[in-house]
Amino acid sequence: MSTLRSTHEWQAADAAHFLHPFTDFKGLAAKGSRIITRADNIYLWDSDGHKLLDAMSGLWCVNVGYGQEALVQAAARQMRELPFYNAFFQTATPPAIELAEVLAEVAPPQFKHVFFSGSGSEGNDTVVRMARRYWDLLGQPQRQVIISRHNAYHGSTMAGASLGGMSGMHAQGGLPIPGIEHIEQPYWWEHGRTQGLTRDEFGLVAARWLEERILAIGAEKVAAFIGEPVQGAGGVIVPPATYWPEVQRICDKYGVLLVSDEVICGFGRTGRWFGCETMGTRPDLMTFAKGVTSGYVPLGGVMVGERMARVLIEQGGEFNHGYTYSGHPVACAVALANIGLIRSLGLVEHVHDEVGPYLAQQYRSLAEHPLVGDAETCGLMGALLLVKDKKSGAAFPPELEIGMVCRGHCFREGLVMRAVGERMIVAPPLVITRAQIDEMVALIRRCLDLTLADARRAGWLA
Numbered sequence: 092m093s094t095l096r097s098t099h100e101w102q103a104a105d106a107a108h109f110l111h112p113f114t115d116f117k118g119l120a121a122k123g124s125r126i127i128t129r130a131d132n133i134y135l136w137d138s139d140g141h142k143l144l145d146a147m148s149g150l151w152c153v154n155v156g157y158g159q160e161a162l163v164q165a166a167a168r169q170m171r172e173l174p175f176y177n178a179f180f181q182t183a184t185p186p187a188i189e190l191a192e193v194l195a196e197v198a199p200p201q202f203k204h205v206f207f208s209g210s211g212s213e214g215n216d217t218v219v220r221m222a223r224r225y226w227d228l229l230g231q232p233q234r235q236v237i238i239s240r241h242n243a244y245h246g247s248t249m250a251g252a253s254l255g256g257m258s259g260m261h262a263q264g265g266l267p268i269p270g271i272e273h274i275e276q277p278y279w280w281e282h283g284r285t286q287g288l289t290r291d292e293f294g295l296v297a298a299r300w301l302e303e304r305i306l307a308i309g310a311e312k313v314a315a316f317i318g319e320p321v322q323g324a325g326g327v328i329v330p331p332a333t334y335w336p337e338v339q340r341i342c343d344k345y346g347v348l349l350v351s352d353e354v355i356c357g358f359g360r361t362g363r364w365f366g367c368e369t370m371g372t373r374p375d376l377m378t379f380a381k382g383v384t385s386g387y388v389p390l391g392g393v394m395v396g397e398r399m400a401r402v403l404i405e406q407g408g409e410f411n412h413g414y415t416y417s418g419h420p421v422a423c424a425v426a427l428a429n430i431g432l433i434r435s436l437g438l439v440e441h442v443h444d445e446v447g448p449y450l451a452q453q454y455r456s457l458a459e460h461p462l463v464g465d466a467e468t469c470g471l472m473g474a475l476l477l478v479k480d481k482k483s484g485a486a487f488p489p490e491l492e493i494g495m496v497c498r499g500h501c502f503r504e505g506l507v508m509r510a511v512g513e514r515m516i517v518a519p520p521l522v523i524t525r526a527q528i529d530e531m532v533a534l535i536r537r538c539l540d541l542t543l544a545d546a547r548r549a550g551w552l553a
């Protein structure tokens with residue numbers, strides 16, 4: 092593979108052949124992709140040699156940072172020894188067995204079993220089939236409905252996108268599939284602040300939307316509730332502290348399974364191994380992907396709590412579901428090296444005790460910026476809401492795409508920060524240091540200043 096082509100040559104070949112995910116194909120072909128050629132620690136370099144601080148960890152996944160030789164060596168060793176074998180016909184490979192064992196160690200105590208997939212989306216397809224199968228086996232086949240939230244992201248397969256609450260996705264391809272319902276998200280700024288509720292009051296209100304929906308459907312028809320501990324792709328929506336414990340209480344009351352989608356929140360992101368531990372829930376299923384291998388190779392899966400595992404194992408017979416790459420030995424070997432590194436570097440503690448609180452402190456100071464209406468963090472995830480009028484919290488009209496204006500400055504200044512509507516979000520690698528947080532926050536502040544200057548010039552401010 093040549094890295095010696097010019098940026099223009101890469102862009103031409105890209106436009107000629109590569110259909111990118113979630114992309115306006117024609118628009119990108121006209122503009123040309125940004126070509127990323129190498130990375131180290133928390134930094135990327137593009138094909139013009141421009142250096143960027145990657146405050147998004149690739150795509151919420153490179154938890155241990157780039158350039159970790161232990162993961163490279165684990166992949167090379169496993170590829171030499173046994174690059175592939177399946178787990179279908181009563182076979183297994185040592186890395187898959189060992190990873191299952193290690194996941195049972197790092198996951199909350201109710202999890203002793205795992206079903207592997209190749210991605211988070213496939214993991215959530217497994218969730219749908221497994222939850223419905225569980226109720227079938229218990230003689231309650233009418234328990235089919237899975238409740239999720241608007242503005243949730245659970246992947247891009249038919250089931251994953253159906254569970255997700257992205258209207259743009261539902262508008263294409265005949266989604267959602269039957270038996271998926273959505274309630275409103277626990278987004279205080281939009282749904283609680285305007286009602287004059289405190290965050291904690293709103294958390295209870297939002298959780299009770301779940302109870303109302305369960306009662307409207309009939310509890311005997313509800314299989315499960317699924318949610319991300321903190322919504323990632325939806326814009327780092329950190330729920331009030333009261334939300335998840337109340338959701339847990341409601342799920343317990345009606346016997347509804349609780350599914351924690353840990354694809355982003357898992358493996359240290361929130362300052363605990365899994366986001367459910369930060370939020371205080373005891374899920375029955377946990378979807379994971381991304382941080383399990385720090386994105387070095389694809390791997391996902393579902394941790395299955397004992398309540399369900401006992402039924403699926405003891406009474407289940409054959410579960411007619413699985414993927415060629417369920418338990419891929421190279422992916423599992425890399426995951427083992429990755430989890431080993433998270434442990435030996437103490438990254439979960441590093442987020443919990445050191446850089447998570449430090450990021451929160453820095454975000455309190457960013458909250459003072461005239462463009463910022465709200466600033467929040469959870470572990471190493473952060474969001475800044477850009478507003479037109481700091482006093483009233485009035486929003487910019489969406490057509491101004493203020494987030495994209497800010498994002499443009501970020502790229503030019505050497506920072507990868509995502510824009511989700513008016514929310515500017517970060518989720519840097521967990522190896523980030525305090526000094527690097529200072530560097531990141533200085534870049535963020537500079538980009539906010541540049542965006543503010545643009546907005547002033549254009550007369551967009553209140």
Ligand code: PXG
Pocket residue numbers: 150209210211212213215244245246247251319323324325352353354355380381391
């Ligand atoms: N669940 C959650 C919570 C996710 O964030 C998936 C499932 C699907 O995982 P796979 O591996 O199938 O992509 C995700 C993925 C974004 C963005 O724009 C987020 C994701 C994927 C692509 C874009 O923030 N998360």
